[in-house]
Amino acid sequence: xxxxxxxxxxxxxxxxxxxxxxxxxxxxxxxxxxxxxxxxxxxxxxxxxxxxxxxxxxxxxxxxxxxxxxxxxxxxxxxxxxxxxxxxxxxxxxxxxxxxxxxxxxxxxxxxxxxxxxxxxxxxxxxxxxxxxxxxxxxxxxxxxxxxxxxxxxxxxxxxxxxxxxxxxxxxxxxxxxxxxxxxxxxxxxxxxxxxxxxxxxxxxxxxxxxxxxxxxxxxxxxxxxxxxxxxxxxxxxxxxxxxxxxxxxxxxxxxxxxxxxxxxxxxxxxxxxxxxxxxxxxxxxxxxxxxxxxxxxxxxxxxxxxxxxxxxxxxxxxxxxxxxxxxxxxxxxxxxxxxxxxxxxxxxxxxxxxxxxxxxxxxxxxxxxxxxxxxxxxxxxxxxxxxxxxxxxxxxxxxxxxxxxxxxxxxxxxxxxxxxxxxxxxxxxxxxxxxxxxxxxxxxxxxxxxxxxxxxxxxxxxxxxxxxxxxxxxxxxxxxxxxxxxxxxxxxxxxxxxxxxxxxxxxxxxxxxxxxxxxxxxxxxxxxxxxxxxxxxxxxxxxxxxxxxxxxxxxxxxxxxxxxxxxxxxxxxxxxxxxxxxxxxxxxxxxxxxxxxxxxxxxxxxxxxxxxxxxxxxxxxxxxxxxxxxxxxxxxxxxxxxxxxxxxxxxxxxxx
Numbered sequence: 001x002x003x004x005x006x007x008x009x010x011x012x013x014x015x016x017x018x019x020x021x022x023x024x025x026x027x028x029x030x031x032x033x034x035x036x037x038x039x040x041x042x043x044x045x046x047x048x049x050x051x052x053x054x055x056x057x058x059x060x061x062x063x064x065x066x067x068x069x070x071x072x073x074x075x076x077x078x079x080x081x082x083x084x085x086x087x088x089x090x091x092x093x094x095x096x097x098x099x100x101x102x103x104x105x106x107x108x109x110x111x112x113x114x115x116x117x118x119x120x121x122x123x124x125x126x127x128x129x130x131x132x133x134x135x136x137x138x139x140x141x142x143x144x145x146x147x148x149x150x151x152x153x154x155x156x157x158x159x160x161x162x163x164x165x166x167x168x169x170x171x172x173x174x175x176x177x178x179x180x181x182x183x184x185x186x187x188x189x190x191x192x193x194x195x196x197x198x199x200x201x202x203x204x205x206x207x208x209x210x211x212x213x214x215x216x217x218x219x220x221x222x223x224x225x226x227x228x229x230x231x232x233x234x235x236x237x238x239x240x241x242x243x244x245x246x247x248x249x250x251x252x253x254x255x256x257x258x259x260x261x262x263x264x265x266x267x268x269x270x271x272x273x274x275x276x277x278x279x280x281x282x283x284x285x286x287x288x289x290x291x292x293x294x295x296x297x298x299x300x301x302x303x304x305x306x307x308x309x310x311x312x313x314x315x316x317x318x319x320x321x322x323x324x325x326x327x328x329x330x331x332x333x334x335x336x337x338x339x340x341x342x343x344x345x346x347x348x349x350x351x352x353x354x355x356x357x358x359x360x361x362x363x364x365x366x367x368x369x370x371x372x373x374x375x376x377x378x379x380x381x382x383x384x385x386x387x388x389x390x391x392x393x394x395x396x397x398x399x400x401x402x403x404x405x406x407x408x409x410x411x412x413x414x415x416x417x418x419x420x421x422x423x424x425x426x427x428x429x430x431x432x433x434x435x436x437x438x439x440x441x442x443x444x445x446x447x448x449x450x451x452x453x454x455x456x457x458x459x460x461x462x463x464x465x466x467x468x469x470x471x472x473x474x475x476x477x478x479x480x481x482x483x484x485x486x487x488x489x490x491x492x493x494x495x496x497x498x499x500x501x502x503x504x505x506x507x508x509x510x511x512x513x514x515x516x517x518x519x520x521x522x523x524x525x526x527x528x529x530x531x532x533x534x535x536x537x538x539x540x541x542x543x544x545x546x547x548x549x550x551x552x553x554x555x556x557x558x559x560x561x562x563x564x565x566x567x568x569x570x571x572x573x574x575x576x577x578x579x580x581x582x583x584x585x586x587x588x589x590x591x592x593x594x595x596x597x598x599x600x601x602x603x604x605x606x607x608x609x610x611x612x613x614x615x616x617x618x619x620x621x622x623x624x625x626x627x628x629x630x631x632x633x634x635x636x637x638x639x640x641x642x643x644x645x646x647x648x649x650x651x652x653x654x655x656x657x
Contacts, residue, residue, distance in 0.1 A: 079375070083140045086412055094411035101410035102418020104289050105148050105401045109419060110426055111292040112151075112401075112449060114316065114434065115442035118228075119156035119221065120393055121169035122179060124316055125431070127151050129324045132423045134383045134395035135416035141379035143371045145412050146363035147356065148401035148419065149383070153450050154217045155352045155394050157224070158485045161239055162344040177330040181341030184331050184388035186349030191381025193353070194374045202354045206499070208466070209492035210354065211458045212473035216480025216488050218453035225447050228439035229264040231257030231314055241481050257312040263302070264440035267295045271448040285407040292445045299441040300434065314439040319431040323424055324390040331388060345394075347486065349384070352396035356380055359397040363406055400449055468499050507543030509556050511564075512582060512642060519643030521582070535574045536650050537564050538614075538642055540582035545593030554596040557581065558603060576609055578649045582642050584615040594627045601633055612649060614642045 078085040109131050117127030131150040138149045159182065160169075167175045193202075223244045227235040232255045236247040271291050278288035302308070309315045332338040357373055364371045384394055405415055463470045472495035480488030512521040513530030521538055524530045532538075539557050543549065561579060568575060589597075601611045611633055616624060621638075624630050630638060639645035 081140055082143045082375075083413070090412065090414075095414065097409040097411045098414035099418050101405050101408035101415040103422065104286055104408040105405050105415065106419040106422035107290045107293040108401055108404055109148070109150050109398075110423065111296045111442065111445050112398075113423075114319075114437070115446045116151040116153055116156040117393075118439075118442065119153060119224065119446070120151075120160040120179065121164055121175065122160075122393060123319075124434070125320045125427070126179075126391060126393055128319075128423055128427055128431075129390070130387060130392040130395045132420050132427065133324055133390045133392055134387045135420040137383040137386050138379055139413040139416045139420075141375075141382060142413055142416075143375050143379070144360035144364060144397075145367065145369070146402055146406045146410055147360050147397040147413075148405045149416055150395050150398055150401065150419075151393065152352070152355065152396055152398045153221050153446060154214065154355065154453070155348055155396055157217060157221050157239070158351060158489075159344070159348045159394055161485050162347065164237060166340050166344070177332065178337060178341055178344075179393050180327045180330050180388045180391070181332045181337060182345040182348060183384055183392065183394050185338075185342045185345030186352065186394050187345075187381045187384030187386075187388060189346045189349040189381070190353050190377050190384060194377025194379075194381060197374050202350060202357065205350075205354055205493060206469065206472060206496045207458075208462045208469035208473040209476050209496050210358070211455055211462065212476030213480060213488055213492050214453045215455065215459070216477040217485060218450040219477075219481050220485065221450045222447050225443035228314065228443035229261070229268075229447070230255070231260030231312060231440065233314075239485060240483050257314075259308050259311050259313050260438065260440045263299055263308075263313065263438050264444050267299055267441050268444035268447060270295060271444060275448065282407065285404060289404045289408070292448070295441055295445065296434070296437055300437045303438050304436040308438070309436065316434050316437040316439065316442070319434050321428065321431045323427050324392065326389065327391040328389045347489070348394050349381075351489070352384075352394050353377060353380060355399070356397035359399050359402050363402060366406070400452065468502070472496055472499060501548075504543070504546070505548045506552060507541060507549055509542065509553070509560070510540045511560060512538040512540055514643075514646070519641070519647070521642040521646075533646055533650060535577045536580060536646055537561060537576050537578070538580045538582060538646070540585065542585045544588040545586055545596065546588070546590050547592035550590075550592040550596035553593075554600045557600060561607075561609075578610050578612055578645075579604055580612040580614055580642055580645050580649075582614045583620060584617065586620055587617060589620050589623055591627070594623060594629055597629060598632065610649070611637065612645050613638045614645045615640060 110128065113127030113131050114124040115127070117124050117130075120126075135149040138147075142149075159179065163169070163175060163178055163182065167178055169175050192198075219241070220239050223241060224239065226232065226244065226248050230248065230251075232248070232251050234247075234251065234255065236243045238244065271288070274288040274291035278285050303313060303315060332341055357376055360371050360376055361373075380396065384392075387393075387395055408415075459470070459473055462473050472492060475495045476488050476492030478488075479491035510523040510525065511532070513524040513527070513532050514521055515527060515530050522530050523540070524532070537560065539560055541553055541557075543553075545553055557579070561576065565576060597611075604611050613624075613633070616638065624638075639648065
């Protein structure tokens with residue numbers, strides 16, 4: 001509106017005067033700008049913009065604008081099936097990298113899948129089934145180039161724990177039916193979240209809570225492997241550390257098998273050594289990747305030639321030699337079993353979704369490309385829905401396999417197809433050879449795999465940065481270790497929400513002071529050189545003002561005022577004449593917040609103190625005008641900056657300061 005351009009100190013070009021001596025002098029009386037009044041928007045436009053920013057902030061329809069119908073159809077197919085997009089530029093050079101990566105992760109996934117199926121209380125072949133069909137679906141619909149799909153330890157344990165609370169795993173037919181039902185509803189949950197663009201819901205599970213949950217799950221999974229590692233026949237169904245250790249020590253004299261312990265210990269040491277080699281030299285990443293398969297082959301051969309199974313060494317026994325049979329008829333689509341499956345599937349599906357999206361984002365950032373979180377959810381959901389109909393249980397992104405996939409030089413999701421084909425050949429040809437595989441080796445492989453889920457460095461960093469986050473982290477960890485996986489998950493969610501509520505209901509406020517020789521006002525605790533202006537109290541509110549915190553904000557400002565007046569009386573200084581509230585951090589305000597400001601204004605009137613507002617944002621200013629609060633305090637009591645407010649209200653006091 002024709003005002004001079006101001007710098008960040010509040011001065012503008014007209015404040016700088018040239019003098020004959022050639023020096024530059026500065027006039028410390030900057031012009032006062034009028035506070036901007038936002039234009040009124042139509043209700044429909046305001047609602048549509050808010051809706052778009054909430055659910056369609058990435059503007060997914062942008063590529064379709066101004067395109068002919070035929071082009072829109074092609075773009076729609078590419079959006080739903082990314083393979084038709086990147087597939088146009090695929091080359092033999094990329095195929096080489098994908099084949100090597102696919103073969104590498106296949107050697108890792110086969111022994112892991114057999115072990116993870118046991119965590120879910122399922123027969124070994126179901127783990128292999130889940131690394132055959134789901135990766136094929138994801139390769140067509142997924143947008144992450146690096147993620148490796150299949151069963152994972154945490155989801156397998158969670159699914160197995162939730163299922164056995166409903167049905168005894170010994171009742172195989174009903175247990176398997178509920179497992180497929182839960183997988184179906186897990187996929188539906190994931191697909192619906194993606195289709196409705198509700199992916200932001202998974203962000204409510206904080207990073208700290210995930211760190212604690214994963215660490216606790218790693219401990220719990222490792223403890224569960226003591227059954228196979230020690231050769232214990234009778235083992236508790238509980239997952240908490242107390243019941244597990246009680247079960248272990250009760251069987252110490254008659255339940256442990258020394259041959260099993262020897263096999264498990266020897267190969268666990270081998271696996272840990274190969275992991276150490278891989279960590280020391282990244283170019284040898286393939287050593288720990290193929291170590292599990294080598295361990296399975298060697299241990300199986302050893303048990304076969306020595307017939308150690310007749311000496312008490314527990315073995316896998318039979319794995320069906322076939323590819324995925326149909327399981328549509330085993331899924332419950334209605335009734336009480338369907339409701340159980342829905343509840344279990346929704347919980348397990350959300351955890352699987354959180355892990356997959358986190359992995360996808362991590363590797364996308366490393367390779368500098370973007371993934372669409374909502375599209376990922378749809379892809380994972382469709383993958384699990386189809387998987388549930390082909391004898392698979394919940395599959396998701398595996399961090400260990402994805403890391404190997406990345407280091408092996410994968411270029412696209414073709415590596416998942418290569419891995420899937422290897423698993424198919426295994427199911428058709430090799431599965432009879434796993435008959436003599438000892439359970440101890442599977443326990444060693446799982447222990448070796450989940451150790452990496454315990455992130456000590458992240459926990460230490462969380463402690464240093466945010467103590468409330470650390471409480472959420474430890475709450476999740478202790479809940480999983482000492483009670484159960486689902487209770488640990490519940491604790492982590494509750495603490496995360498409690499932290500959000502605490503921050504919303506008790507926002508930070510600060511007293512601001514003037515930085516010498518400037519018109520800048522900053523927190524006096526952060527900037528000790530900042531000085532208070534006599535007769536003026538400047539308070540900043542660092543949050544939106546809603547019904548949940550409006551009374552607290554009003555009471556906190558009044559407490560600041562009372563404390564300041566006590567100090568003034570004790571030092572025999574001039575009383576407070578102006579209370580300036582800095583509103584720049586206040587992004588929004590509701591009717592309760594405006595009512596709190598009105599009450600604050602009336603309280604200050606009784607004390608003969610004037611209320612002044614500084615830099616209200618567009619949304620806040622609009623609501624202050626609509627509520628006629630601006631008329632109550634006067635339009636001349638609203639300023640662009642704190643500096644202008646002080647200069648206008650108390651210029652002499654500023655000069656004295």
